[in-house]
Amino acid sequence: MSNILNAFLNDNLNDLKAQGLYNEIDPVQGANGPVITVNDKSLINLSSNNYLGLATDEELKAVAKSTIEHYGVGAGAVRTINGTLDLHIKLEEKLAEFKGTEAAISYQSGFNCNMAAISAVMDKNDAILSDQLNHASIIDGCRLSKAKIIAFNHSDMDDLRAKAKAAKASGQYNKIMVITDGVFSMDGDIAKLPEIVAIAKEFDLITYVDDAHGSGVMGKGKGTVKHFGLENEIDFQIGTLSKAIGVVGGYVAGKQNLIDWLKVRSRPFLFSTALPPADVAAITSAIQKIMDSTALHDKLWDNGNYLKAGLQKLGFDIGASETPITPCIIGDETLTQQFSKRLIEEGVYAKSIVFPTVPKGTGRVRNMPTAAHTKQMLDDALAIYEKVGKELGVIS
Structure with missing residues (x-):
């Protein structure tokens, strides 16, 4: 290894560890369900994005297995050559139905969606107004587009309006x-979409919503856009297929001409092998399951409200979450890491989230209850939270 590279890596890794910012990765032995096994220890799992428990659903597993027998394990090519299977078409038709749009396009990951869609439409002659707490994939997609990035204060509609007005008045930008x-995945709060749409109409802005943590969770499962009844007002609906849907991948839903454009200009679609057939079939079945019944959605919210109330009663700072995502905000990064470690030792897997994922001084342990948790699991988790919280002086 180069001496310069070796010094760079060692110095920076040691620095991260000293600041409590180094993330240890814990391999899970087996399925990622409501209870997981890590280092041969059984733990109540409060760190998964598997909101509806579909990642381990028996019906979806059976669909995936039977699909492999007929289609094999891989798509074999990029979508534009001969990697588009009839399964991909069925999935995209189902996604459009699910999101209430004319059409949809699937990608290999939710991260890929933002890298693909933003850069396919926006360029150096354009501007993007981006919420300060937007996901890293949005930030990277904006950078890749080379458009002017104008950050607005988180969910601050006065700031958004002022910056939209200034950008429009400048006459510098084509779009x-x-x-x-x-x-928002770190705090669990919901975007003010009706106000954003109103501002967008006033200044002729293109509207783009990444609903990775809303699909399957908001709008009786159909997402945040549906929650507000704005399916006809949002130009880009972005989502992941690896959280509430339980499998892997991502999608963009919108007007037919937008999807047609993405198929010829979005680079991850053009240059990456298509989603594997078993995953595509399982995703399609998962979406149908969500559309057919709100039972899993309702159980998720019941569990989320139960855990949130229990943590709040114990005295934890859970911020301003409006969804099942429930942060316990600790603050100090080193204490946050220690808190998470003690939870794991006592039987709860709740991962610490620190800078750069969240701003310095706002370290937290983020809890993600799912539809698959039982009340007993949540009660056991709350008892451990109380024990560790008092031990470390986080609560009194």
């Missing part, structure tokens, strides 16, 4: 887009 998460 102006406003981008927001639907549900």
Whole structure:
């Protein structure tokens, strides 16, 4: 290894560890369900994005297995050559139905969606108004587009309006887009989509919502855009297929001409092998399951409200979450890491989230209850939270 590279890596890794910012990765032995096994220890799992428990659903597993027998394990090519299977078409038709749009396009990951869609439409002659707490994939997609990035204060509609007005009045930009998460993953709060749409109409902004943590969770499962009844007002609906849907991948839903454009200009679609057939079939079945019944959605919210109330009663700072995502905000990064470690030792897997994922001084342990948790699991988790919280002086 180069001496310069070796010194760079060692110095920076040691620095991260000293600041409590180095993230240890814990391999899970087996399925990622409501209870997981890590280092041969059984733990109540409060760190998964598997909101509806579909990642381990028996029906979806059976669909995936039977699909492999007929289609094999891989798509074999990029979508534009001969990697588009009839399964991909069925999935995209189902996604459009699910999101209430004319059409949809699937990608290999939610991260890929933002890298693909933003840069396919926006360029150096354009501007993007981006919420300060938008996901890293949005930030990277904006950078890749080379458009002027104008950050607005988190969910601050006065700031958004002022910056939209200034950008429009400047006459510098061919197109102006406003981008927001639907549900913000670190705090669990919901974007003010009706106000954003009103501002967008006033200044002719392109509207873009990344609903990775809203699909399957908000709008009786159909997402944050549906929650507000704005399916006809949002130009880009972005989502992941690896959280509430339980499998892997991502999608963009919108007007037919937008999807047609992405198929010929978005680079991850053009240059990456298509989603594997078993995953595509399982995703399609998962979406149908969500559309057919709100039972899993309702159980998720019941569990989320139960855990949130229990943590709040114990005295934890859970911020301003409006969704099942429930942070316990600790603050100090080293204490946050220690808190998470003690939870794991006592039987709860709740991962610490620190800078750069969240701002310095706002370290937290983020809890993600799912539809698959039982009340007993949540009660056991709350008892451990109380024990560790008092031990470390986080609560009294």
